[in-house]
Amino acid sequence: MGERGPIIISTEDLWLIIIAAAMGTIARVLVLKVDYKQYPSYPNGCLIHVVLAFIAASIGAVAIPAVKSNNYTAVTFLALAIQHFRDVRKTERESLLGLEQTEYTPRGEAYIDGIAKTFEARNYLALVVALSSAITMEAAIALQWGITIQVLAGVLIGTVVYQIISRFSKGKTVGDIANVRLAKIKVEGTEVSVEGIFVTNLAGTENAQKMIADEGVAVIIEPTQKNFTIALHNFGQRKAILFEATRTLGTKRYNFTRKDFEKGRVVILLVPIVRDDEKLLAVVKNTPLLESVKKSYAVLKPKVMGD
Template identity: 80%
Template sequence: MDGRGPMIISTEDLWLIIIAIAMGTMARLLVLKVDYKQYPSYPNGVLIHIVLAFVAASIGAVAIPAIKSNNYTAVTFLALAVQNFRDVRKTERESLKDLEETEYTPRGNAYIDGIAKTFEARNYFALVVSLASAASMEIVAALHIGIMFQVVAGVIAGSIVYQVISRFSKGKSVGDVAEVRLAEIKVEGCEVFVEGTFVTNLAGTENAQKMIEKEGVAVIIEPSQKHSAIALHNFGQRKAILFEATRTLGAKRYNFTRKDYETGRIIILFVPIVRDLEKLIDVVKNTPLLESVKKSHAVLRSKAVED
């Protein structure tokens, strides 16, 4: 309120804010499926994501009207939002680390770092899409055409920005760089082998030997290209694969991950609670490649290799 009375928001600005918030929140919901296998507390996690998406989209939506009304101090909310999203990442990292001891196998610091960054980055999805929708609607409004044209422009602009950002930020999974298949387990005394590769010598009792041989499952991951083994052999990546496998099927007892130095293959072996071999293959293939271990083969290519 000022000396002239209360400030009343115009119909155009109201539509701008509503459409921008809707587009930003929708953009977050479209990528929410990625979080289902990464974050704990599935129902509560969904609610947290939706609320944060709405807040982020709201900040992006009101930024344009604020600039239009010469209220530049309101734009500082963008910087405040960035700092808040960073705090969310820190909180998520600490929360996941606290859960490490309660899991069948630990995620590992590399996987936790990737999840926390994803948690933060998804909020920027909502913010940027909302901002783009609002900006496009304001540009069309300057042409003095109907409100429906402005709404259509906001939806189209938001959709285009969403497609660009989602493709840019989409990471690869294990199935994109390797072949995943089931493997035969062989127990010889206290030693366990998977297709001739030694895995462990901890099967010292008869019960352990029978359990591993009859109930155990093993998966071999073969890199499709030689340089793909650089990421797959990383200990953090192997822990992430084992974590997703045991989290999906459970782990009755024993879990191992080994790498074959000669062939470059990765071996995952454990005794699951639910023996679903098809689901096991799917979850291993869909395990994301961690950002901390990915390398660009093209960038790393040396002059000697090119020659």
């Protein structure tokens, strides 16, 4: 038996793999934001996610050339990649749960689950964008278009797919369903209230009363529709809001979240390390709505007889 010759990649396939892998990686980088949530951490957290994105994009990029060369075994890497991404989600979740006791206030399991799902989904974004670019460029090769047209077509379709998936997967924030404003804190003896909403009766010392009165800051979150009260009153959602507020400004000692059952409002009160009212309002408004609290109110509407 003669020896098999070296496998030579054509120029078209080489460009296909490079462009598709690059498009998938760039798509992931564009949604990799290090903002007030400070997650993923910088720089190690960012490096981990960028490398995972490159791996996901590379798998999507080589899938089409592998099928074209009848190397169907290589396609099984897609299934392995999906399992790997699920393991990434599990690892992210376990890591964040392990850090709960080190934070000013816990994120809560609902928030952690949402973060883990988001980062798993963004790896799929890289894979799908790369695969879309690869399929487009392969179609351009079949039509015998020039290299320049192939590259432009791959970039164009990859960009369109990225825009579609980004808009589809973009979630809402607290600011989309509620008005957020500063509120006045009232301290009477050991009791603390905010605009008539009872917060705590644990201010038992003069030092505690003075600290809350002088340094405390409170925010009122008012739902713009009655239905939105369901999401805002969810314990996991309120913990997420309080976590983002304390994570951004720090907490000297006290932090509370309370519900107003009559008007549906939510109160956030804390004594921050850094007093910055504008930043506090911004961080509360930008806290994401958790997937576990989202409801489709259309299905709650009564059905008309005969429908």
